[in-house]
Amino acid sequence: MYDFAPAADAPKATVYDDLAAAAKALVAGEPDGVANMANLAALIWQFLPELNWAGFYRVIGGELVLGPFIGKPACIRIALGSGVCGTAAASGETQRVDDVHAFPGHIACDAASVSELVVPVLRDGQVIAVIDLDSPSPARFDAEDAAGIEALARIAAAAI
Ligand code: SME
Numbered sequence: 001m002y003d004f005a006p007a008a009d010a011p012k013a014t015v016y017d018d019l020a021a022a023a024k025a026l027v028a029g030e031p032d033g034v035a036n037m038a039n040l041a042a043l044i045w046q047f048l049p050e051l052n053w054a055g056f057y058r059v060i061g062g063e064l065v066l067g068p069f070i071g072k073p074a075c076i077r078i079a080l081g082s083g084v085c086g087t088a089a090a091s092g093e094t095q096r097v098d099d100v101h102a103f104p105g106h107i108a109c110d111a112a113s114v115s116e117l118v119v120p121v122l123r124d125g126q127v128i129a130v131i132d133l134d135s136p137s138p139a140r141f142d143a144e145d146a147a148g149i150e151a152l153a154r155i156a157a158a159a160i
Pocket of ligand 1: 053074075078082083084085086105106107108109110113116132134
């Protein structure tokens with residue numbers, strides 16, 4: 001059993017430091033990428049409030065393919081450049097969207113989603129996956145969230 005728990009009422013910076021430490025501990029020595037993505041999605045879900053979806057899409061054969069996640073069943077394949085995830089994957093840049101309904105081409109997997117954060121996972125300069133977080137709250141994600149998930153993506157890059 002693993003018992004990583006976010007400190008109650010901790011400042012966001014502490015939550016992300018603790019999340020990164022837990023992520024490093026969980027993936028250490030484990031070569032299976034699916035197992036590591038599953039545990040990283042579970043950690044995100046445990047540490048961060050106000051989410052309705054958290055998980056991975058992997059770049060396979062020139063498109064994004066659904067990976068391990070927590071939330072409602074989601075779109076399986078997304079073209080690069082399409083929606084928030086496809087935009088992050090095609091550009092290699094984090095996408096932080098306060099209101100997905102205002103994002104051209106947003107792909108609605110869960111009608112509850114209002115804001116979204118998508119962070120590319122880069123290995124050797126190539127996007128190999130994205131980490132996607134959805135929230136039912138508007139503007140749920142700020143720059144600190146983006147930086148925290150980018151740190152997690154760097155840990156994931158060597159583990160998935
Ligand atoms: N909303 C995403 C699709 C993935 S789901 O949110 C899980 C997008 O526009 O790419």
